[in-house]
Amino acid sequence: MSLVSLPGLSQMIEEISQRHNLPKSSVQEALKEALIKGYERFRRSQSLDRQQFYDEYFDNFEVELDTDDEGFRILSTKKIVEEVENIDHHISLEEVQEVAPEAELGDEVVLDVTPNQKDFGRMAAIQTKQVLLQKLRDQQRKLIQEEFNELEGTVLNARVLRFERQDIIVAVQSAFGQPEVDAILPKREQLPNDNYRANASFKVLLKKVREGSHRGPQLLVSRGAAGLVVDMFSVEVPEIEEDIVRIVAVSREANPPSRYVGPRTKIAVDTLERDVDPVGACIGARGSRIQAVVNELRGEKIDVIRWSPDPATYIANALSPARVDEVVLLNAEERHALVLVPEDQLSLAIGKEGQNVRLAARLTGWKIDIKDIVLYKAEAEKQQLEAETNEEIDYEDEESPLEEMTLTPENHDLDEDNETENQE
Template identity: 80%
Template sequence: MSLVSLPGLKEMIDEISRGHNLPKSAVQEALREALIKGYERYRRSQQMNNRQPFSDDYFENFEVELDTEEEGFRILSKKLIVEEIANTDHHIALKEVQEVTSEAQVGDSVVLDVTPDQKEFGRMAAIQTKQVLLQKLRDQQRKIIQEEFQDLEGTVLQARVLRFERQSIIMAVTSGYGQPEVEAELPKREQLPNDNYRANATFRVFLKKVRDGSNRGPQLIVSRAAAGLVVYLFANEVPEIEDEVVRIVAVAREANPPSRYVGPRTKIAVDTLERDVDPVGACIGARGSRIQAVVNELRGEKIDAIRWSPDPATYIANALSPAQVEQTLLINPEERQALVLVAENQLSLAIGKEGQNVRLAARLTGWKIDIKDAAKYNPQTEEQKPEEVPLGEVDLVLEEEQKGDEEIKLETREEE
């Protein structure tokens, strides 16, 4: 059998495998694809004057066999056995095959060595193959990354800052399977304002998305602003959550507030079916040690842990913490509209700076919340026009459709 010599083939495969962090099998597959592409270009160059050029799928029945011991490769072709040959690349005559084996029949297939016995092909294959090989290696890396990290979407990984590209940060992450680090992108919108992203600094990041393998650049999109990161941090700090004694029902997070005068803030609703367990106290910990560990990881982000309740009125009142609510009226349960009455000195606290507290409470509960001063509220005059509302009252309604991407809703269950 003929062989196109490739001196140092085995060493080349080993070197590429180490340099690109790829298994040898992936390197060999990329090399085979590149070599068959080189053969295809060689054949097309031989037929440049042919009036009927090769079709796009003409070479699908060809493949490359690598021989690392002999340091070379062969071109093999799978041919169909026919009575009369119409295409010598795809067909072989029955009479010719029966000279080797009498059991051959029309319609069977055979694999034949069709390696050109030409030195010119070897030189051209090397030239044509080099650039194709680099692309195939990149494709193999993307494929492996996609397969490895696809199942890790929605989990938290350890990441290290590598470099800065425009407003994004390129980080190195590990999968936890002992594989080498791969690059991930932390976009501007997924960064925390209080983080100090310096070279080689390490962070916990939430794997938000694995891009399709055809994209250039990092395939992994990670986040420091995702609500899932808060869930992971609490589960890591609170044993009761890991043991499923305490459960996280909902999370509403505003890691990048619309105004620079407002800091990042998160509200987390927790619950338990154990009567002798305080879910909020479990999350806070002794002297606030557990929640402080989460706050430190998020660089000082304010976190409110509140008790979930199956009663919407109680749940809404809890969600407006730290404000004290006097009364919650469910004015339109079908459209999930609620009216909350608070004392005058609690009004600004319930609303929060630039409306952040009530905005997060609305996202957490899924209700549209209207806050009013209890002392000035009169049910008889509730239908008055907006311009007739006395100064000092606040009518703040948040549409449920405005809920951001960084909100997590988990299925609730009734208390036993």
């Protein structure tokens, strides 16, 4: 069998494998695909005027690498037919039976169609090199997808590499020994309190692995996702890792609509153990556990509250640190509640630019209205008094006496006549 020589083939595969951090098998597959494209280029250059090749014409061709003899062969799978219409896809029965008498019509045979070394050509070699680089990139993307697809929603360590407009390109490392891979941290996923500088390190949440061919990084990471807070609490609080304490809900506003309001998170926790305080477990001794999370998030304010199956209690807890006097569930089906607070707690319950009540509403899933309890009761009493007054007026209208008869001269004479008749 003929062979196109590739001196140093084994060493080349080894170097490419190390440089691109790919297994040798992936490098060999990429090289085979590249050599097939080079062979296609060679064939097309040999048949410019004689034959037009359609897209799937070379699907029955494959490359066989020979690392021992340092070269490659081109093999073609052909079908045995009575009358040959295409020499690249068919072969006659008579021709095959010369070497394989047992062959029959419809069988397939694999033949060596390797061109001569010098016929392969310089252009085909250039085509092979270009395709190889592209295939190696494709192999890298494929491995990234396979490796990081399972890591979506988990926290990774990141290091700032460079800046592209308002986005940041960071290097992340998986838990499987994969060297650093580029990822993109978009502007909308950044924290306003972060100080992004070259080589700065921090934790990010792997939000999505983009599939297909994309220019630039495939990994989309976030500093503003609520899952980042959940994961960091899971690391800092052993009770969460051991399922003693569970995180029921999280509401986070990492990028507030106003620059005068800082990032803030509310997290609801619960436990089935009577002797365990879930809020205290998350805060830690002297706030050590929650402070570790706050430090990683560059001072973000975090409220840990106790979850409750009772909506009124849960809503009151969610408005922490404000003190709530009463929660009125106006409409359970539409999940609409009214919260009454003292006057000195009103601004605290609402929060700066409404952030506290906004996060509480997201955390509980209820629409929350907040009112001053004194003003609310005064208004309620006023409305009740007006309602009672209206009811009295309506009652008087309904029970009014019968209209009195108005005496006229005719009526007066009639009455006198009746009286005279009675005397007679």
